[in-house]
Amino acid sequence: MIINETMARQFFPSEDPIGKQITLDYVPDERPREIVGVVGDTITALDSKHYPAMYVPHLQQTSQWISIAWMQRAGMYFLIRANGDPGRLIPSVKAAVAEVDQNTPAADMATVGQVLGNQTRTLRFYMFLLGIFATVAILMAATGTYGALAYSVAERTREIGIRMALGGRSSTIVVMVLHQAAWIIGVGLIVGLMGASLLSSLLQSLLVEITATDAATYIAISALVLVISTIACIIPARRAATVDPVLALKHE
DSSP states (O other), X not given: OEEEHHHHHHXXXXXXXXXXXXXXXXXXXXXXXXXXXXXXXXXXXXXXXXXXXXXXXXXXXXXXXXXXXXXXXXXXXXXXXXXXXXXXXXXXXXXXXXXXXXXSOOOSOOOHHHHHHHHTHHHHHHHHHHHHHHHHHHHHHHHHHHHHHHHHHHHTXXXXXXXXXXXXXXXXXXXXXXXXXXHHHHHHHHHHHHHHHHHGGGGGGGOSSSOTTOHHHHHHHHHHHHHHHHHHHHHXXXXXXXXXXXXXXXXX
């Protein structure tokens, strides 16, 4: 048999596995098999973790090999590299297989893209739903920020009018409103990042070649929320800067 690097590290951490013998207990009357080589690890489309694996010559499989879970370990697949559309090779591959053994037709033929697409269909659906929820959450955050600031500006209309009547400039009023908005956005980002870090482990099984605590993702999402929230603050800030002092002083 041939084993992969993960299996060599796990079962032979301090010695050379070449020449060692392994007996497959789940195969009835199986003779010990000698390790003749170590190959690199492979990964599946949905999991970037490496697992122990072993490869046994097809011609050495006996009738006893068809036992427990044989469907998971007795399959044989050929990977064909093609120039252009690989689908055009299907008739030729079927004909070639029939020339070798007419009783064993080629089955489950598909391109690598189709195989990966089938394996990730459910995952892509989950990601689509999470994307919708994330979009709704961002819109709700922007709407909530705008509503909170608009209400605050309405409540402070008289105060803003007094400031304007005493010589306050529009830029000062805008800075005051944005300063208040910065506190709201900052607290929201901190609470959101803390919640995301606590719940990130629930998404780990859905992620491929990326960790649940990927710093670049957190920074990008935080920047996106910051930009959207800042845009949502522009309308209340401009409204506060254009308050008529006379009307503001009459406001109750």
